Amino acid sequence: MAPEHATDESAAIGRRGLMLVVSSPSGAGKTTLTRNLIDKEQQITLSISVTTRVRRPSEIEGVHYRFISMRQFEIMRDSDQLLEWAEVHGNCYGTPREPVEAALAAGRDVLFDIDWQGARQLDEKMPGDVVSVFVLPPSATELKARLERRAEDSAAIINGRLRNAAEEIGHWSEYDYVLINRDLGESFARLRAILTAERLKRASRAGLDGFVGTLLDGLKVITT
Numbered sequence: 001m002a003p004e005h006a007t008d009e010s011a012a013i014g015r016r017g018l019m020l021v022v023s024s025p026s027g028a029g030k031t032t033l034t035r036n037l038i039d040k041e042q043q044i045t046l047s048i049s050v051t052t053r054v055r056r057p058s059e060i061e062g063v064h065y066r067f068i069s070m071r072q073f074e075i076m077r078d079s080d081q082l083l084e085w086a087e088v089h090g091n092c093y094g095t096p097r098e099p100v101e102a103a104l105a106a107g108r109d110v111l112f113d114i115d116w117q118g119a120r121q122l123d124e125k126m127p128g129d130v131v132s133v134f135v136l137p138p139s140a141t142e143l144k145a146r147l148e149r150r151a152e153d154s155a156a157i158i159n160g161r162l163r164n165a166a167e168e169i170g171h172w173s174e175y176d177y178v179l180i181n182r183d184l185g186e187s188f189a190r191l192r193a194i195l196t197a198e199r200l201k202r203a204s205r206a207g208l209d210g211f212v213g214t215l216l217d218g219l220k221v222i223t224t
């Protein structure tokens, strides 16, 4: 059965969802962009990661992350409940497998806010399903300013994240698309355009045979 908010294309072919993976150095804006996309787009689900990181004041359990202990993380990791996982900025993060597989099978797209290690693991496991986007800040000073303006982390944590930024940025060329996030509205429009184009690409590639067959049958009926 077609999903509730299916596009014409997905209804026609009973599609499998795609995996839209967004990465960036900390503070470049990927969380802002991905949350906007979830608010504006239908038929796409945000993958909620588990993490051993301490919750920030503005974060809500189960909405931004599931905050778990290291022991709980090890149990999930060792019993294959995580589709991918990585240590980032000294904490462990992972993508719970079951909600992602259920969403994809139901024809829903899934959005991931994960680092380059996770993006690589997903691409290795499900290569045809992954579309990857790397978000760059306009400059180093603006990256620092954004982390400071966000005002969620201590100066020591911000410094650590800036020190790790070069490594994350070093993987930009492994991604399908790269956005330089200067103006938020423009970056968001581009991210949305990527999703739309990739949906259309899959609709055409997944085989519109049935739809075209019906169209041709219709033409036979109405032509003399």
Ligand SMILES: Nc1ncnc2c1ncn2[C@@H]1O[C@H](COP(=O)(O)OP(=O)(O)OP(=O)(O)O)[C@@H](O)[C@H]1O
Binding pocket: 024, 025, 026, 027, 028, 029, 030, 031, 032, 033, 146, 147, 149, 150, 181, 182, 183, 184, 185, 187
């Ligand atoms: N284009 C932009 N112009 C100005 N500020 C921005 C822009 N994009 C995001 N921001 C702001 O920069 C800060 C960092 O953004 P955000 O939290 O989305 O980064 P992130 O890449 O998800 O970081 P992290 O990996 O640490 O979660 C936020 O305060 C956000 O409002």
Ligand SMILES: Nc1nc2c(ncn2[C@@H]2O[C@H](COP(=O)(O)O)[C@@H](O)[C@H]2O)c(=O)[nH]1
Binding pocket: 023, 024, 025, 026, 049, 050, 053, 084, 085, 086, 088, 089, 093, 094, 095, 113, 114, 115, 116, 117, 118, 119
């Ligand atoms: N490989 C994974 N990386 C993840 C996951 N969830 C988040 N992240 C990345 O971690 C850093 C830090 O995030 P923060 O919320 O502490 O600022 C950032 O790059 C995220 O994209 C995950 O499940 N797997």
